[in-house]
């Protein structure tokens with residue numbers, strides 16, 4: 001269960017070109033978001049990969065702009081950012097159809113696998129309750145080496 005409901009009504013504000021955060025959905029932001037929607041939840045892209053995809057679509061956007069756009073889409077609640085250990089970041093679509101999940105990340109090649117664990121979710125919920133925190137999200141990123149990189 002993800003309590004961050006900011007992304008639950010994706011389509012209509014997008015059509016209006018405005019997000020409830022007050023930030024505008026520019027054509028460029030929409031292009032990046034469309035890419036994530038097309039590949040669907042459960043895919044984790046780096047900024048470089050997003051950049052390469054857009055170039056394939058004949059969209060000439062600088063990598064710096066892609067970074068800015070991705071960060072903004074995270075702030076707007078459309079994307080989730082995964083922080084890997086080596087300063088690498090990956091982004092994925094936040095969606096209701098793809099609820100709280102956890103990540104197993106290879107710190108060498110960046111291969112990312114998802115898994116689900118009720119234990120992690122309930123441990124987070126209990127910890128929050130015990131300390132009087134309001135739970136937003138309870139996810140686990142496991143840094144590891146994949147079979148190819150061991």
Ligand SMILES: [Zn+2]
Nearest residue numbers: 042092101114
């Ligand atoms: Zn994921």
Ligand SMILES: [Zn+2]
Nearest residue numbers: 106109146149
């Ligand atoms: Zn690896």
